[in-house]
Amino acid sequence: MVSRIFDDIKEEITKVLKTEYKTDLELIWTFPRSSELGDISFPLFNLSKKLQKSPQEISNFILKNFSYLDIIEDISLQGGFLNVFLKKDKFTSKIIQNLLKQDQYGTSTLKSQERIIVEHTSANPTGPLHVGNVRSSIIGDVIGRLYRFLGAKINFRYYVNDLGRQIAPLVIGYQLVKDKIQPDAKIDLWVGKLYAVMNTILEINQIKDLLKSKGFNLNNKYSKYELKEEEIADYIQQIKNTDDLEEQKEKIIVQLQKLLRIQSSLLERIPDLYDILYTLTLENIEDLSSQTTLYVKKYQEGKDQEIIPQFRNLTKKVLSGHIETLQMLNIFLDDYDWESEYAWSGEVPLILDELSKKEYLKHDNKARLLICDKIANETSYKKKYNINYEIPDLIIVNSEGISLYPCRDIVYHLHKLDAFDATYCYNVISKQQQLAQQGVKLALYGLGKPEIADKIEHFDYEYVSLVGRKMAGREFEYVTPDELYELTQTEIYEILKNREYSQSQMDEIAQKVSSSSIKYHILKMDPQKAITFDVKKAVDPNENSGPFLQYSYARALNILLKAPEKGINVQEILDNIDKIEMKIEKEAEWNIVKLIEELPHMLIKSLKTLKPDSVANFSYSLASAFHKFYDACPVLVVKDEAVKQTRILIVYSIVKCLESLFEVMGIDVLEKM
RNA sequence: GGGCCAGUAGUUCAGUGGAUAGAAUGGCUGCCUGCGGAGCAGUUGGUCGCAGGUUCAAAUCCUGCCUGGUCCGCCA
Numbered sequence: 001m002v003s004r005i006f007d008d009i010k011e012e013i014t015k016v017l018k019t020e021y022k023t024d025l026e027l028i029w030t031f032p033r034s035s036e037l038g039d040i041s042f043p044l045f046n047l048s049k050k051l052q053k054s055p056q057e058i059s060n061f062i063l064k065n066f067s068y069l070d071i072i073e074d075i076s077l078q079g080g081f082l083n084v085f086l087k088k089d090k091f092t093s094k095i096i097q098n099l100l101k102q103d104q105y106g107t108s109t110l111k112s113q114e115r116i117i118v119e120h121t122s123a124n125p126t127g128p129l130h131v132g133n134v135r136s137s138i139i140g141d142v143i144g145r146l147y148r149f150l151g152a153k154i155n156f157r158y159y160v161n162d163l164g165r166q167i168a169p170l171v172i173g174y175q176l177v178k179d180k181i182q183p184d185a186k187i188d189l190w191v192g193k194l195y196a197v198m199n200t201i202l203e204i205n206q207i208k209d210l211l212k213s214k215g216f217n218l219n220n221k222y223s224k225y226e227l228k229e230e231e232i233a234d235y236i237q238q239i240k241n242t243d244d245l246e247e248q249k250e251k252i253i254v255q256l257q258k259l260l261r262i263q264s265s266l267l268e269r270i271p272d273l274y275d276i277l278y279t280l281t282l283e284n285i286e287d288l289s290s291q292t293t294l295y296v297k298k299y300q301e302g303k304d305q306e307i308i309p310q311f312r313n314l315t316k317k318v319l320s321g322h323i324e325t326l327q328m329l330n331i332f333l334d335d336y337d338w339e340s341e342y343a344w345s346g347e348v349p350l351i352l353d354e355l356s357k358k359e360y361l362k363h364d365n366k367a368r369l370l371i372c373d374k375i376a377n378e379t380s381y382k383k384k385y386n387i388n389y390e391i392p393d394l395i396i397v398n399s400e401g402i403s404l405y406p407c408r409d410i411v412y413h414l415h416k417l418d419a420f421d422a423t424y425c426y427n428v429i430s431k432q433q434q435l436a437q438q439g440v441k442l443a444l445y446g447l448g449k450p451e452i453a454d455k456i457e458h459f460d461y462e463y464v465s466l467v468g469r470k471m472a473g474r475e476f477e478y479v480t481p482d483e484l485y486e487l488t489q490t491e492i493y494e495i496l497k498n499r500e501y502s503q504s505q506m507d508e509i510a511q512k513v514s515s516s517s518i519k520y521h522i523l524k525m526d527p528q529k530a531i532t533f534d535v536k537k538a539v540d541p542n543e544n545s546g547p548f549l550q551y552s553y554a555r556a557l558n559i560l561l562k563a564p565e566k567g568i569n570v571q572e573i574l575d576n577i578d579k580i581e582m583k584i585e586k587e588a589e590w591n592i593v594k595l596i597e598e599l600p601h602m603l604i605k606s607l608k609t610l611k612p613d614s615v616a617n618f619s620y621s622l623a624s625a626f627h628k629f630y631d632a633c634p635v636l637v638v639k640d641e642a643v644k645q646t647r648i649l650i651v652y653s654i655v656k657c658l659e660s661l662f663e664v665m666g667i668d669v670l671e672k673m
Numbered sequence: 674g675g676g677c678c679a680g681u682a683g684u685u686c687a688g689u690g691g692a693u694a695g696a697a698u699g700g701c702u703g704c705c706u707g708c709g710g711a712g713c714a715g716u717u718g719g720u721c722g723c724a725g726g727u728u729c730a731a732a733u734c735c736u737g738c739c740u741g742g743u744c745c746g747c748c749a
Contacts, residue, residue, distance in 0.1 A: 033692050043691055045729045079692065080729080124749070164749050339749090367747055389676065391745095398747040405749045434677060435744055462678070463743075495711065513711095525686070528678060530742060537685070537698085541711060544686085544697050551711050559708050566708090609689095617687060620696080631704095631713045651708090673711080 004601060005094070006040050009069060009084060013042065016065045017058075021051055035587065038076070038083030039594070045080050055080040088584040092593045096649050097577055099596060099656060104149075106600040106660045111607075112151035117420050118144040120428040121326065121333075122159040125318040126166055127192025129325045130478035131522065131533055132430075132464040132471045138522050139461055140428035141331045142612040145664050150607060155420040156333045158322075159412065162315040163339040164405065166199070168295040169288065171310050173198035176280040181273075186482060188321025191314070193270050196476035197277045200262050201225045205288045207255055211235060214242075225282055227260045262475050269476070297402065302344035311340070325481050328511075329519050330666040335419065342408040351410055351447060352397070360446045368397040370406070370439055375446040384454070394439035406436055410443045413456060424455050431460040459610065461527035479533060481518055487539045488514035495541065505672070512668040516546030523665060524616040544620050550670045552623035553658045557671055559635050559651050566636045570652065573645050580649075583642040588629040589650060595622050596653050603664065619661045626654050 006029050014027050025047055032041040044055040051058065059077040066075070071094065074085040099105045120140025123133040144154045161167075173194050183190035204227050212218055216238050222231050236253055267274050285291055298304040299311050319336070326333070342348075352368065355361050362369040372391040376382045396406045416425060429437060437458040444453035464471065471478040492510040501509070521538040525531055541547040563570050573580065584590050599618070606614045635647040662669050 028691085030691060033694095037692075041691085043730085045691085049729060081692065161749060166748065364746075369746070387676095392675085393746075395746045400747085402747090404747070409749095430743095431678070432743060433749080436749080460677085465742090526679095529686085530679070532685090534685075540698090542698090545711090547711065551709085555709055555712080562708055613687085617696090620687095624696085627712055628714095630708075634708070636708055672709095 005071065005091070005597070009040070009072070010042070012069060013062055013066060013082075016062055017047070019065070020061060023050075025050070032081070032083060035590070037078060037081070039086045040084050042082040042084070043080060044077075044082055048080070055082075088590055088593070089582040091597075092584055092590075092646065092650075093577075093580070093582045095593055095597045096582075096653055099653050100574060100577055104660055104663065105653075105656045106603050107149055107151070108600065108604075109151040110604065111147055114147065114152035114424060115155070115420055115422045116144065116147045116152050117155045117157055117416065117422045117425040118147075118428065119157045119159055119416075119426065121322065122161065122429065123322060124161050124164065124166060124473070125191075125315045125322070126170055126195040127318070127473050127476075128186070128188040128478075128480045128482065129322050130464075130471050130473070130480050131466075131484070131518075131538075132478070134325070134329065134481050134518075135461055135464055135522050135527070135531070136428045136430065137326055137329065137331050138519055139459070139527050139612055140426070141329075141666055142523060142615065142664065143426060143428070143459065143607075143610065145666055146603065146607045146612065146615070149603065149660070149664050153420075155335065155422065157335045157337055157416075157419075158319075158333045160315060160319060160336055160338045161405075162311060163296075163300060163343055163408065165292065165296050166195075167311060167315070168292040168299070169198040169202045170195045171295060171307075171314055172285065172288070172291060173277055173281065174314050175310060176284060177276060180280075181276065186321055186324075188318045188325075189480065189482070191318050191321075192473065193273055193476055194277065196262075196266055196474060197270070197274050198281075199474050200259065200266060201278060201281055202288050202292060203255075204259055204263070207252070207259065209289055210252070216242075223282055225278060225288065227256070227263055229260065232256050232260055266476065293400070299340065300343050300402065302340065328485060329481060329515055330668065337412060337416075337419075339405075339408050339412075342411040343403070345411060347411045347414075348403050348407045351414075351443070352403075352407070355443065355446055358446060360443075362393060365399050366397070366401045367395060367399040369393040369395050370443055370446070372439055372442045375442045379445045379450060381442060381445050381450070384450075391438065391442070392435070394436065394442075396439075396443075406439055406443070409436075409440045410447075413440055413444060414447075414449065414452065417452060417455060422455070424457070426457050426459045428459045428461065431462055434458065434460055459527075462530040464522075464531045464533050466533050479535060484518050484535065484538055485514050487535065488517045488541070491539055491541060492547075501672075509670060509673050512670055513541065513547045513550060513673065516550055516667040517541060518546075519667065520546030520549070520616060520665070524613055524620070526611065526613050546667055547673075549619055549623050549658065549662070549667065550673055552626050553655065553662070554670055554673050555630065556626060556651050556654045556658070560648075560655065563636060563648065568636065568644070568648065570648060573648050574652065577649070580645050581642050582646045582649075583640065584646060585643055586629075586633055588625070588632040589647065592622070592625045592629055592650055592654065595625055596657055599657055599660065615661065615664055619658070619665070622654065622657060622661070 010027055010029050014025060017025050027042060029040050029042050032038050044058050047058055048055045055077060059082055063075060071087050071090045072084060073087045076083050118140045121133060121137040123129055144156055148154045205224055208218060208224050216235065219231055219234065222228055235256060239249055239252060281288060295307060298307045302308065360371050360375050362371050370393060372394055376387065376391050394406060395404060397403050427437065441453040441456060466479055489510045492513050493506065496506050496509060518538060524544065560570055602614065602618045606612060633647055635651060638644045638647065659669060
């Protein structure tokens with residue numbers, strides 16, 4: 001465990017108080033509002049009340065009996081706060097000596113007993129990753145990196161949803177066009193277009209079937225796969241005039257209008273692809289809706305040797321696009337788990353049987369529901385997770401007898417920890433899936449495996465919306481990291497064009513800066529907050545951004561690189577650290593020292609509270625403090641030898657701190673930019 | 674109706690029991706013959722959603738309410 005000087009001081013004071021007042025006293029320390037008040041501060045109000053003595057009396061007693069630690073300059077009482085001023089020179093020396101002892105400052109063995117699985121991204125392989133998906137990737141990656149930094153073994157996993165109903169129409173569409181047209185974009189982006197079209201055709205098909213089944217007259221002039229404006233007007237009239245349907249009425253009308261809107265939007269944006277897919281579907285597929293169901297069923301059974309490779313190959317293609325995007329963001333995965341494998345393993349019927357035997361399943365025709373509340377009541381679940389409301393049932397098998405996503409997820413989680421012999425597992429999945437994730441845990445409880453369930457945590461994060469609305473893959477509406485990447489690169493080249501860099505240097509800089517820019521923009525925000533994504537802001541390399549940090553690093557490193565020119569041997573200073581008398585002159589220097597001290601503790605707190613954004617915000621504080629220092633404190637040209645050496649050491653420390661922070665955030669170090 | 678989350682400066686966000694609530698951005702004003710101006714300094718801007726309560730002390734904890742997001746029977 002990392003001990004902290006401030007805690008030592010607190011212990012000393014507590015000890016002193018205990019000799020006089022006997023009882024155990026709860027003492028806390030905080031940072032004062034302003035550094036003029038002191039470096040750390042102990043509020044004495046609660047003691048004052050408990051001991052029935054004024055803060056003045058307590059303070060006097062402490063001052064009289066406290067043997068000053070060698071790093072304390074002065075202690076004074078102001079308005080009930082006992083303010084401690086540190087000996088800046090001594091404190092700095094201590095902190096920097098400590099920093100030099102570590103290869104990577106801030107690392108520890110705190111979590112060395114842990115083996116952690118982090119599952120993240122796990123996007124539907126029906127299109128490219130968008131900034132909503134990569135919020136999961138970025139958060140998950142940093143959580144894992146934090147654990148690794150603090151000593152744990154990490155395993156990053158991606159759950160491939162290759163089995164859903166959403167993929168089937170895509171597979172059907174791809175088979176129709178694959179020999180006729182070539183992708184005109186990055187493969188996952190191109191598939192995203194295909195998916196939007198096929199899904200729209202399917203949904204039109206389905207709603208027309210629904211109308212037909214309700215006894216409406218459909219105009220045969222129009223095909224089952226398209227919607228026309230005049231056609232809809234007729235249907236809406238029919239729906240309004242019918243007495244059936246009541247509550248469904250509104251829904252159907254809204255859905256019709258929505259489909260029409262999507263259809264015309266797609267026709268406008270990708271007319272050629274829409275046209276060819278529509279025509280081929282009409283010519284070759286009798287009934288897309290039932291064909292879809294058939295495909296899903298066959299793939300889920302895992303026996304049809306013609307269909308399996310169709311699903312697999314397409315999914316792999318899209319996945320390769322995802323991996324490419326993630327690599328660009330410095331995010332690397334260790335393993336991929338295929339949903340289909342868990343359907344084929346034959347375990348789904350077994351767990352359904354067991355849950356059924358324990359009467360944890362409710363039957364509704366062929367559909368089956370997990371009675372979550374019953375499990376939660378009959379096990380320790382509600383107590384353990386402090387839940388005092390009724391948990392709704394979860395549908396796990398549909399009325400066609402097809403098992404749904406949660407079934408595979410239950411099987412997956414039964415074995416998930418084994419794959420890495422993990423002590424804990426985080427699933428970084430959007431908040432919308434909260435209930436389903438809870439359902440999986442409850443199923444494990446129901447199966448008598450609470451010890452597994454308790455090691456699995458749903459790390460939820462809020463959605464990313466786009467200029468007031470959500471990303472919608474089904475409508476081919478999203479901002480992709482790839483797109484942002486292009487935009488940032490253009491911006492960066494604009495900034496770099498007047499500098500003397502070679503093309504390859506410029507490429508490297510642009511690539512690393514773009515990546516950090518996108519990543520940091522998402523990382524710096526609290527995962528619990530819904531983001532409205534502003535492309536312009538994300539691409540802006542100024543303000544609180546990844547490039548700002550990279551610039552700070554390059555600027556600091558440059559001082560060290562220039563040192564020999566001024567006859568300064570940095571290595572010699574580092575080697576003789578214990579002989580050097582530190583001299584802190586300015587506020588800007590002192591502020592940095594305090595941040596250096598804080599870094600290891602900040603990392604631990606960030607992991608404890610699971611707030612990766614605090615790493616980003618701390619990094620910004622440090623970089624910002626460095627620029628203030630840079631402006632106020634010349635390093636290489638200062639005359640006083642002690643001041644010069646101290647400043648060299650501060651700059652060196654900043655470089656080390658930023659290297660650590662970059663490692664945790666997965667941001668590239670740039671020596672020149 | 675119920676669960677979860679959010680509400681802080683014009684805007685984007687920090688700040689989960691401590692002193693006068695902080696940044697960034699926008700507007701205005703300064704600073705390069707010094708180690709990199711992707712920078713720094715200054716100025717402008719806030720009844721911390723509302724109302725009670727707990728506490729020496731509340732943006733922070735509790736209760737109620739308001740607003741927004743999201744989930745709650747066959748998508749994943």
